[in-house]
Amino acid sequence: MKTIFVFYGGPSVEHNVSVNSAKAVLNALNRDKYHVQPVYITKEGVWLRLPEAKEAFENVEQMKRETDGQSIAQSLAAFLTSHDFSDGKTVFFSVLHGTYGEDGGIQGFFETVDVPYVGSGVTASAVCMDKARSNEIMEQNGIPQAKFVVLTRHQLDTQGLDADGIVEKLGLPLYAKPANCGSSVGVVRVTEKEQLLEAVEEALQYDHKIVLEEEIWGRELNVSVIGNESPQGSIPGDFAMETGYFDYELKYKNPDIVPIIPAKIPEDRFCDLANLAARTYEVLGCGGTARVDIFYTEEGELKVNEINTMPGMSDLSMTPVLWKATDGTEYTELLDKLIDWGIDAHAKKKALVRTFE
Structure with missing residues (x-):
């Protein structure tokens, strides 16, 4: 039987979303085919391997654990020495959402450990997580999408905000979105030009780069x-x-x-x-x-x-x-x-x- 390690939680604004998703995945995996191994990652990034999940979880609290003071590095060392990952029967299944889980970081770790894993690889994960980069690639390949403008914290601080130019290109209403967040976290709808700077500042709390997009009705x-x-x-x-x-x-x-x-x-x-x-x-x-x-x-x-x-x-x-x-x-x-x-x-x-x- 294969051992499926399911990773969830993580230091992300989508921590709770990940735990909810993982509950469904953990409960649906076929116990006749797999040993199901939960790995909870705390909001601080500490890895905690739980006992094998032989039964379904009734609630998400059963899937969480408190740390005993170990550092992230110590928890990773404990995880890496807890199983023979070269046995040819192990697969990693990340249900980590947002930054840390979908940005290529965890995929790079999986590649380093040399274990098969579910989902996109390092490059695709990083590109798709970055709305600015993915929008640019889609534009280059003729994928229809909303008009957009990319703005970084550095550009705002050194050049200011060209509100007139942005509104002229995108119209109103428009949306300000962190480039590297998901689940609509940090997204602000702007209906008046005077609201734009405040919306930009709010979105920039979640990432140093944001995407401004026209509203598609x-x-x-x-x-x-x-x-x-x-x-x-x-x-x-x-x-x-x-x-x-x-x-x-x-x-x-x-x-x-x-x-x-x-x-x-x-x-x-x-x-x-x-x-x-x-x-x-x-x-x-x-x-x-x-x-x-x-x-x-x-x-x-x-x-x-x-x-x-x-x-x-x-x-x-x-x-x-x-x-x-x-x-x-x-x-x-x-x-x-x-x-x-x-x-x-x-x-x-x-x-x-x-x-x-």
Whole structure:
């Protein structure tokens, strides 16, 4: 049997989101095929390996532990000596969201330990986490998206804010977004030019670089993409909600939001959405799975909003439900596929020539 190490928590503003996702993943993994090994990472970055999870977790508090004063380095040393990671039967499954989990850092650690892992590699994770870089790459490859402006803390401090120029290019309303955050953390909607500086300062609390984007008036549809070299897009999903802006509180703390699967748009557009999502996934070099969020305007235009290389897996998340509706894939089967793709990607990388004499 393979041992699946599931990592969650982490020093990120999305710590709690990660724990909620991990609960679903841990509970859905097939105990007949895997030894399921939880690894909780505290908000301070300390790694704590829990006992093997032979039964499902009833609540997230069961998945957490307190530190006994060890440093991050000490906890990593304890983790690395707690298991034979060269046994050929181990796979890493990160459910870490946002910075630390989706920015290429943890993927680099997995590469160093030389263990197969689920999801995108170092480069794709880093690029997709950085909305500025991913927007620029999508623009270069003809992926339709909102108009945008990139602004750094250094530029603001040394050059000031060209509010007139930004509004002229993007119009109003517009959004200020931290370049390297997720789950709508730090995102501010700006309706008047006089609000722009305050919104920029708020977004810059979460990252030294932000993206300013025009508001696209339309529905934000979710498409899940899975696979490595031959990615497939799911049918689109939507959420029924009264507000026009899907913020953090609504995403994760409102029990009344209702997923609509499939989204209520003409069925002949399903293929267009799936193809655009898969194309975006390919252009950015993703692997395993990702969720692509696409605006569908009143005129029927499609514009990519963003891509998430570690989509939410909580009870309110789209990914497992979308694949159930697309082709009947059950959650446990989906996790099996992700694990197999991680093993395949690792094997292909190991087959590459790494020395030259």
